[in-house]
Amino acid sequence: MRRALAKRLIPLLMVLVLVIPYFAVSYYDVYGDDKQNLNDANSKKKDLQSQYEQTEKIIEDLKAQNDDMIAYIAQLDAQMSSVDGELNEVNEQVEQIEAEIADTEEKLAQAEIEAEEQYSSMKLRIQFMYEHNDETYFALLMNSQSMGDMLNKAEYITKISQYDREMLEKYNATVTYITVAKAQLETDRETLVTKQEELEDKRASLSLLESTKKSEMASLQKNKQQQENYKAKIEADIKAQDEYIAKIEAEIKAKENSGSANVVKYDGGKFKWPTESTRITSPYGDTEGRSSPHKGIDIGALNRGVAGDAIYAAYDGDVVIATFSSSAGNYIMINHGGGLYTRYLHASKLLVSAGTHVTKGQKIALMGTTGDSDGVHLHFDVRYNGSYVSPWNYLSK
Numbered sequence: 001m002r003r004a005l006a007k008r009l010i011p012l013l014m015v016l017v018l019v020i021p022y023f024a025v026s027y028y029d030v031y032g033d034d035k036q037n038l039n040d041a042n043s044k045k046k047d048l049q050s051q052y053e054q055t056e057k058i059i060e061d062l063k064a065q066n067d068d069m070i071a072y073i074a075q076l077d078a079q080m081s082s083v084d085g086e087l088n089e090v091n092e093q094v095e096q097i098e099a100e101i102a103d104t105e106e107k108l109a110q111a112e113i114e115a116e117e118q119y120s121s122m123k124l125r126i127q128f129m130y131e132h133n134d135e136t137y138f139a140l141l142m143n144s145q146s147m148g149d150m151l152n153k154a155e156y157i158t159k160i161s162q163y164d165r166e167m168l169e170k171y172n173a174t175v176t177y178i179t180v181a182k183a184q185l186e187t188d189r190e191t192l193v194t195k196q197e198e199l200e201d202k203r204a205s206l207s208l209l210e211s212t213k214k215s216e217m218a219s220l221q222k223n224k225q226q227q228e229n230y231k232a233k234i235e236a237d238i239k240a241q242d243e244y245i246a247k248i249e250a251e252i253k254a255k256e257n258s259g260s261a262n263v264v265k266y267d268g269g270k271f272k273w274p275t276e277s278t279r280i281t282s283p284y285g286d287t288e289g290r291s292s293p294h295k296g297i298d299i300g301a302l303n304r305g306v307a308g309d310a311i312y313a314a315y316d317g318d319v320v321i322a323t324f325s326s327s328a329g330n331y332i333m334i335n336h337g338g339g340l341y342t343r344y345l346h347a348s349k350l351l352v353s354a355g356t357h358v359t360k361g362q363k364i365a366l367m368g369t370t371g372d373s374d375g376v377h378l379h380f381d382v383r384y385n386g387s388y389v390s391p392w393n394y395l396s397k
Helices: 002-132 135-142 147-258
Strands: 280-282 296-300 310-312 317-325 329-337 340-347 363-366 377-384 387-389
Touching: 002 147, 002 317, 002 329, 317 340, 329 363, 340 363
Parallel strands: none
Antiparallel strands: 280 296, 296 377, 310 363, 317 329, 329 340, 340 377, 377 387
16 A cells, blocks of 8 residues: 555656746746846946936036136126226326326426527627626716616616526526426326336236136036036936836736736735834935935934844845945845835845845845945835835835
8 A cells, every 4th residue: 555655656756856946947937037137227227327426416516616717707807897997097197197297398398498598688688798898888877868867777777687687596496396397297107107017917917817717617618518418318328227127127017917927916015114223314205415306215224334234125025136236236126016126225235136035024135335325324215117106105114
């Protein structure tokens, strides 16, 4: 009896030995390529996202530099306007002084002409007196008709001599005044011309500096435009990558729906909180300081800055990605079925690999700060039917 039973069981066991491994690998055979493609696509997308954020930072920096340059050029323009005002005022003063110098020189020339004429007349009289030895003056007095006439003639002769002295003194005073005035005007003109030259030099320096800054600003604007073009290209690449990821997810969903393999199916239950700490360091959605909405939540370590906190699978599912990305660091993506996925980024260590089936609450990684990260934390996000959705729709602390 036992031998007969053994004879019947042995073939059955042999069949099971052969069949069970087939079913064990059938799931991975069905999804293997899709998982690898999804893995590669997500890694590429994260790298593109990192490049996009870096480009945005560069653009913001260039914009700030451009704004600073515009403000600086405005200051230079204001300084040049001030210098131009001073220069115009000095030019007017120089023109006025030059006009006064010309007028003074004209007055001096006229005074010299008058003095020369007076001097010529005086020389003739002196010469006449010398040649006639005062006889003419004596005869003039003696031929007077009366005493009064003689006194009048004597007074006339005296006045002529006095007039000559007064004219000489007036000439000397005029020459002295004009000479001093002209010297002062010349000094003033030299001072103004020096200031004029200084202002012109200052304006030339400001003009050169402004020209240089405008050239730098043109270079900044050109660089900014190049970065804007690069940013637009990355945006297009990210969009294409999102479409590719959505296509792969759709293919996985189609295979799930076709029943071609035993797959996990999300039953609508609440997710387990994915780590030991509950301290949110960056919430989901629009966040101050970010150029685009945050696609998940960041959870800080139990002890700030200390890596190693356990990271748990939020729900039952199959690991479709367990790899390293320059932006996401060590990260895991789990397919929970029905188009629902969770991701766990920046881990210090991964404890599962792609193709592994995990259960809710299973330890899958350790918290860290790998990739594009500014501190020890877990970035946790949820994708549903190809789009990132709020983790709070599924989480419970």
